[in-house]
Amino acid sequence: MDLKTNKILDTQLVQKNEVRNSYAMELEGLQRGLAKIAEEELQVSHLVTDRHSQIKKYMREVHPEVVHWFDCWHIAKGIFKKLEAVGKKKNCEIIGDWSRSISNHTYWCAMSSEGDGELVSQKWCSILNHVCNVHEGHGNKFPRCEHGDLEDRLWIKKGSKAYEELEKIVKGRLLMTDIKKISPAEQTSGLEAFHKVLCHFAPKFVHYFHAQMEARLLLAALHFNENSTRQQAKNQNGDLIYSVSFPKGRHGEGVAKEVKVKQTFNYIDELFEELIFRREVHSSFAEARAANALENRHRPVPVAQMEQRARKEDIEASHRSRFTD
Template sequence: MLETVGKKKKCELVGDWARSVSNHLYWCASSSDGDGELVSEKWLSVLNHITNVHEGHGQRFPKCLHGELEDRDWINKGSLAFLEMEKVVKGKLLVNDIKKLSPAEQTSALESYHHVVCHIAPKALHFFYAPMKARLYIAALHFNENSYRDQAVNKNGEPIYSISYPKGRKGAGIPKEVKVQQTYSK
């Protein structure tokens, strides 16, 4: 949504802030212990933050927790870019949904498990009950054995990273931990 707003004339700064605002949303949910009102107050504080105001946000979250920040392109309060971002950030449906964000539970593990199930028991093939049950057991065992693998290290004991280019980042690379090889025979 913010990237779309950032494409409007005189709103380019909104597009530059989109990634930071997205990160802020994840931080709001993960740092509030499921307290919806606190999540909401932290979320709305982003409107002050983007204008280089880091205190006076609200009663429960009065000031930002970060230290000194490097200089960047701040958005001027009252500018078209600010007003457009404010429409998005203060959207009634969005704020109500943000109050319900889960602080810890994400669906990525479930999605990973479903990927393993589809690999071992493809939907395009028909299996009778007993073989299907056996394949689901194998998928569960494989997933449980390999889902929380350690990070791989090189000969010097340093952790190994690779660069991933997810579609959602539109060409921006992100560092990703390289995990140890999966186990199949244990």
């Protein structure tokens, strides 16, 4: 996806049995996508992904010329989950009260640092002083907090069990390495929105063979690209319209969401025009299918056919009821 235009540039469908394990599927999809972009003579200057360890190593070793950023939402989400878990421990309940603020602090660190990794790191670690009501002495690049006067609140005492648990999370080895590469601008929220659209075209609880899944993936991309830049709807008075949802992770806290204008489906007309064209060019469905490049390419064997199946007679012979004496 091009994060500036919010358009899907390419889609890749990877089946589990094409790689070693399911964890390697994301890396395989990225490799195919980058190869396709290079084939089209396009250049990638910046890449924003989650903190997938194989992708980090691949980009570092194979594509060092590409600036690799990490999506802020994925990092903040992981931090919030850890804080919520620690907040359930004895004498650490106060961390739960601070968890949302610390998670939001991640976004501010990314947005306000303009890609300066060392500045991001110092701003991030400053939260350990801030929760103790200490607002200066954070580092040479970020000597003091930028907020104004604060009202009194539940501060964490330095040296307490809660502080030690919080410090383990904030100064985690992997987090301290990755926080310096947090994306200052573009994020993968648009891609997450596309995944939501894809679930409408190809629900996860329904099985599809490779060709059918690929067709639904392409349809989802067409639909998303046509509607990805819709404007926010307005009422008769010209005011912007919002809806309120109550996500499970917010524990009853309401969240305002923009209501967009209605979706359009003009890509369907283009598909029908292409269908009529192919009907005029080819005399039969078999001929049109044979001319389709997607149909002629190699497809992986269905996962269900990978294992050798026992004969029906042997399965029936081995059948035993749990209630048989």
